[in-house]
Amino acid sequence: MSIKFRPEIKDLVPYKPGKPIEDVKREYGLTEVIKLASNENPLGSSPKAKEAIRKCLEELYLYPDGNITDLRDALAKKFNIKSSQVLPSSGSDEMVDIIAKTFINPGDEVILADVTFPRYLTTTKMMGGTPVIVPLKDFTYDLEGIKSKITDKTQLIWLCNPNNPTGTMFTEKTLIEFLDAVPKNIVVVYDEAYIEYVTRDDYPKDSIALLDKYPNILLLRTFSKIYGLAALRVGYTMASEEIITNLNKVRGPFNVNTLAQAAAIAALDDEEFIKKSYDINVEGKEYLYKAFEEMGIQYAPSETNHIFLDSKKDCQEVFTALQKKGMIIRPMYGTFIRVSIGTMAENRRFIELLKELL
Numbered sequence: 001m002s003i004k005f006r007p008e009i010k011d012l013v014p015y016k017p018g019k020p021i022e023d024v025k026r027e028y029g030l031t032e033v034i035k036l037a038s039n040e041n042p043l044g045s046s047p048k049a050k051e052a053i054r055k056c057l058e059e060l061y062l063y064p065d066g067n068i069t070d071l072r073d074a075l076a077k078k079f080n081i082k083s084s085q086v087l088p089s090s091g092s093d094e095m096v097d098i099i100a101k102t103f104i105n106p107g108d109e110v111i112l113a114d115v116t117f118p119r120y121l122t123t124t125k126m127m128g129g130t131p132v133i134v135p136l137k138d139f140t141y142d143l144e145g146i147k148s149k150i151t152d153k154t155q156l157i158w159l160c161n162p163n164n165p166t167g168t169m170f171t172e173k174t175l176i177e178f179l180d181a182v183p184k185n186i187v188v189v190y191d192e193a194y195i196e197y198v199t200r201d202d203y204p205k206d207s208i209a210l211l212d213k214y215p216n217i218l219l220l221r222t223f224s225k226i227y228g229l230a231a232l233r234v235g236y237t238m239a240s241e242e243i244i245t246n247l248n249k250v251r252g253p254f255n256v257n258t259l260a261q262a263a264a265i266a267a268l269d270d271e272e273f274i275k276k277s278y279d280i281n282v283e284g285k286e287y288l289y290k291a292f293e294e295m296g297i298q299y300a301p302s303e304t305n306h307i308f309l310d311s312k313k314d315c316q317e318v319f320t321a322l323q324k325k326g327m328i329i330r331p332m333y334g335t336f337i338r339v340s341i342g343t344m345a346e347n348r349r350f351i352e353l354l355k356e357l358l
């Protein structure tokens with residue numbers, strides 16, 4: 001007799017995070033290591049958020065506010081929606097999980113892209129859903145392709161715009177045409193983790209306005225990227241009151257910790273930090289594009305804080321070679337790698353090492 005794991009768990013693979021700096025230092029005896037592997041903010045965190053955390057240090061023995069009231073109110077105020085239309089979570093990672101638990105039944109068809117945020121697939125399988133995979137087209141979400149896969153069994157669609165890891169986006173017009181065509185009983189999860197970095201005008205900047213018209217859409221955002229709070233684990237979703245009420249039943253009781261709640265509220269208003277983070281990203285992106293062009297390297301145009309590029313060498317080989325020299329990037333598949341946009345010094349160092357290597 002032996003214990004039985006749920007069959008849905010059998011083929012799942014653990015998430016593979018970007019390699020931590022300390023691991024690489026230890027492995028290769030390096031003192032200086034640059035990590036451009038996890039799309040973290042190269043400027044660190046909002047100083048206002050750090051100050052807010054210091055003020056919480058005397059409260060560590062207390063449970064967090066289980067209703068997350070102040071953060072929900074702050075988000076509602078900022079985005080001009082009701083507090084009952086927003087729900088924070090322990091990173092938007094956790095929200096992906098909560099959404100899967102709330103909506104996906106065994107055998108439900110769930111549509112997603114082939115090269116996108118890996119948790120969509122993992123949580124779909126975990127719940128026994130049937131993944132229906134639609135390949136990207138020119139490294140971009142193919143909404144026509146996704147639409148053509150909708151059947152009577154379709155329960156949920158995962159969208160990521162701009163997409164991780166390719167950095168590419170689809171337009172507001174494309175999104176609206178898609179939402180108009182999707183039956184309203186199908187849940188559309190719209191992950192906009194990188195919305196604050198987008199530079200193009202035809203991007204759906206005002207996604208919140210969609211909530212009024214499409215009761216089946218959920219917007220996912222995070223404090224891990226431009227707000228620089230990845231260590232704290234805090235993200236949020238916005239949707240109809242009905243959806244939020246149901247997600248709220250599924251989440252854990254104290255899923256957003258006290259420090260995360262306080263820091264997120266402070267970071268939300270730190271416009272100076274957001275602006276600086278945006279600017280340094282634009283500058284870095286332009287520098288990297290130019291360097292890639294000079295080197296004859298193909299890349300996908302990015303609306304995020306990372307770039308997907310063809311190194312023309314085996315990505316694992318490139319990953320290991322760069323790592324030995326103190327640079328951590330993310331190998332993707334084939335000859336493709338993803339690099340986060342860093343400070344200008346980090347970007348220059350990356351190009352220097354890449355030139356040596358190729």
Ligand SMILES: *Cc1c(COP(=O)(O)O)cnc(C)c1O
Binds near residue numbers: 230
């Ligand atoms: C980084 C990222 C997230 C956010 O992750 P957190 O759990 O909030 O740190 C969500 N979706 C995508 C596509 C991402 O790249």
